Amino acid sequence: MTAPASTYRLQLRPGFDFADARGVVAYLRDLGIGAVYVSPVLEATPGSTHGYDVTDPTRMREELGGEDGFRSLTAAAREAGLGVVVDIVPNHMSVEVPSANPWWRHVLRDGSRSAYANHFDIDWSRGRVLVPVLGSADDLAKLTVEGDELVYFDHRFPIAPGTGEGSPQEVHDRQHYELVDWRRGNTELNYRRFFDITTLAAVTVERPEVFDDTHREILTWVNAEEVTGLRIDHPDGLADPGAYVRRLRDAAPHAWIVIEKILHPGEHLPESWPVEGTTGYDAMRETLGVLLDPAGEEAFTKLADRLGVRTDYAAVEQEARRLVTDTILVAEVRRIAGLLDGVDVDAARAAVAETMIAFGVYRSYLPEVESTWTDAVERARDRRPDLDAALTTLDQQVRGDPEGELATRIQQTSGMVVAKGTEDTTFYRFTRFAALNEVGGSPEVWGMGVDEFHRLAAERDAGRPATMTALTTHDTKRSEDTRARMAVLAEVADDFADAVASWTERCGIDEPSLNLLAWQTLVGAWPISDERLGDYLLKAARESKLRTTWTEPDEEFEKSVAAWPARVRDEVGDEVEAFVRRIEWPGWSNSLTQKIVQLTAPGVPDVYQGTELWDFSLVDPDNRRPVDYDLRREMLARFDEGLVPELDVSGATKLFVVQRALTLRRDRPELFEGYRSLSADGPAAAHALAYARSEDLVVVGTRLPVGLEAAGGWGDTTLTLGEGEWTDLITGATIAGGVAELSAVLTRYPVALLVRS
Structure with a gap:
């Protein structure tokens, strides 16, 4: 197994298919990426925008270009020297459209006698399969029979052979399934599902024959070396995750395998699991945590208490x-x-x-x-x-x-x-400080110290150096740059608390936790359209289940939430914008530091689509908007012409840092073997985050930039480098070895990538 130097996540959908992915391969090569990493590629519910609702694991998805399209993508990646990593979904399949899922349709038609009856985790002792799809029990009267199907509006279900005579109700009563009021799903469902989604039925992948049937197609590509890595979705839903990954490793001995396992602080993968690691939420938590000012916790707790938000x-x-x-x-x-x-x-x-x-x-x-x-x-x-x-x-x-x-x-x-x-x-x-409310996060734990960050990084290097690391994924609650700017709020906590209290008094949301979340989100993602912000707040309100829910919406409250962004813009928009301008540069500093850390620290860094420029996205579907690759190609071309960009709103500096770090990681992997923390000396030493990956590579970032500026900058703070001449591969500047002034190392940017000549 050879782990990729890095990965780049692409969200495939009918509007961005295999051909579109193939079209960005050359760009990813020029960016320095090691492998194209794509969302699920197997046949899915028609129109699916994410692919996790697999309907037929034996076929490549036709809406994405089918087998020929996938082969063309992998060939282009191979020609460019890139690997291909594919996301697979072993836990469940979509049963929303029975005609799209041949296995489920077979089960509905033939019941427990179906060849696929045990492919799904169904409790057959309870009789017929419960299908919670009706608007009410009275809707059984609305069924019709059309050929060999029982029809309920747009829903069509197969009729068992020899049972189609009589009224629709009589036909229904003879089937191996029972159509019931959708509200009965949470309490009476007799098949295991994915979370609370009744249209995603769990698969018994622990059965060897089911494993073979569900993995045959993708393993064909793995064993042909068209696919070089696998990302395993939701392993915690499996009957025996350890046995599953061992079976998968036996079937794909040379693949790089990471699992979507969320590790809490102090938790580790079982040693017996033959995988390279996780998809990197633990690293995400650590990277934000080390940039967070501990002094902000008290002020944010008091603000939450003041606004009536539980702490x-x-x-x-x-x-x-x-x-x-x-x-x-x-x-x-x-x-x-x-x-x-x-x-x-x-x-x-x-x-x-x-x-x-x-x-x-x-x-x-x-x-x-x-x-x-x-x-x-x-x-x-x-x-x-x-x-x-x-x-x-x-x-x-x-x-x-x-x-x-x-x-x-x-x-x-x-x-x-x-x-x-x-x-x-x-x-x-619990919206006291929303930047901590992230997948794999611990909102009750306010960041971590520098020493702890270094200890965990060294532990990762020693234990699972090929694990994935991430800052943004398709599942994160907010993007890396949104979190980075929100982290600045901890340094100006008292001023932000006063502003939020004033803004709330004039135009707050009448639900305290959503209100506090809304102000943090507005500042973190500014500028953001009223539509995007309104959609996010509506989702947040329904997820909290306090004033409204997905199944029992409070229409008046939801109308007020939808109207809030425009109201805020009219009443306090200028004040919000002024506050954002104040923290914008420190937010960029945090963004660059956490990015260079992710790209150079132990692990295989993943770049989520589009985040190589500033990206102030929120939870899905906001984080799945189209990416402007033409703009990114143009910027890369200017770098090749010698441009060293200014740190400004364009985000070009982030792209520049990403390209320099990824290219070095891909072209000189020997520089990334090992991990050693470095400590600065002097009055601003606490603001430096530095480490060596080898004797010839040192990475430097900036912590708590507001406090650094307030203290007058780096002053005579120093960092000791090895003897010889060092070059910052980002700016091209040269630094003499020995005791180096951080004010000279970080003259242009708040980060440096130092390589000894």
Whole structure:
């Protein structure tokens, strides 16, 4: 296995297909990228804009150009010297359009006798497959029969052979499926799903025959060396993630494999997993954390209290997770509780729910990793001593058979509770400082010190040096540059608190957590259109589930949220813009520092599409807007002509830094072997973030730029370099070895990439 020097993530969709991806390969080569990294490429729900709703894993997606289009893309990448990394989805398939999913259609038609009956995680003991699609139970009267299909508006379902006589209701009653009110899905569904999405049915990939059927197409490309790497989506939903990655490694021995595993602070991948690492959310958390001013925490906590936003994170998270177990994942909790022997039904459900609520990480990995399971059970027992007997039985049964159905299902489902309860609910309720509310983030932990950052970087280099690192992904709550600018707010926390209090008094949103989130978002993403901001705030309001939800919207409240951006622009827009101008340059400094750190620190850096220039995006679908590659090509061409750009609103400097760092990493990999922290000396030493990747490569960035400027700059702060002459590959400046003045090293930019001649 040879890991790519770096990757560049492309979001494929009908408007940006294999041919379009092929068209940017040369640009990515010139940018210094090591591998083209694409979103799922297998057949998906018609019109899908992301590809995670796979409908047929045996075929390349025709809307993207099919097999010929994919082959053309991989050939272009190979000719340019780039690898190809593909995102795959082993946990679930889309069943939204049965005609698009031949396996699911077969199951609906033939029931438990179908050749694919066990390809999906269906509880056949409960009889017919529940399909929650009707507007109400009365809508059964609206069914019609058309040929060999049962039709409900745009939904079409197969009719089992020999069952098509009589009224539509009579035909329906003979089928292997039952169409029911969509509201019954959360409580009665009898197939496992992806989170709370009933149109994504879980696949039993733990069965060898199912693994073979779902992976045959993509492994053909891997073994032909057309595909050089795989990104595995949602491994925590699998019955046995460890067994899955071992089977995948056996099938693809030479592929670079990373998994979308979110690691909490202090958590590590099990040692037995033969993968290169994760998709990099842990590195994202660390890179932002080291740039955050600890002095800002008190002011932001006081601001939240002043505005009525809750600051007791543990309580907010616990309530959000309980909302998930009690109202959203009810069917899953019931199914797990039904496996618990000798316990009253209500006590069994409560014990299962409480244990999943108490998880400190996404899931446990029994029997290899027991501590997370033990911690969850003990925490549940502390919270609910009345459930001691039920929890003891649950613990004993799970430990006694760690590969049994009970242990498997509760581990699969805990990740759903954590993700829905924390990422998709708590992060929109606990809005004290939203830059920390990121996938893999810990909003209750305010950053980290420089020494801890270096320790973790060295640990990554020693343990999993080929893991992916990221700053922005298709799933992040906000882009890297938005977070970088928001990090500046911690340095001007008192002034921002006063401004928000004043703005809120004049035109706040009538829901405290959304109101505080809205002001941070407005400043972080400015300039942003009213439409983009309105769409984001509507999604945030529904995700928080406080005043409105996706399923039970409060129309009047949502109208006021939609109108808020225009109202703010009219009433306080000039003040907001002035505040943004004040923190804009420090935000650029943070952006460049976190970018050069990601591109040069241990791990394989991924560049999310478009973020090589300033990108102030928010959560999807905002972060999936089209990218202007013509503009980027033009800028690269100017660099080739000798331009060293100014640090300004164009973002050219970021592109310049990205190209210089990635090209060095690709062309001189020997410089990136090892990691050693470096410490500056002098009055501004705390503002330097520096390390050596080898004896001949030193990276320097700037921390807390507002404080640095207030203190008068670098002054006589120094950094000791090895003897000899050093060149900053970004600016071209030369620096003598020995004790170097940081004011000379960082004259033009807040970052430097120093290589010894």
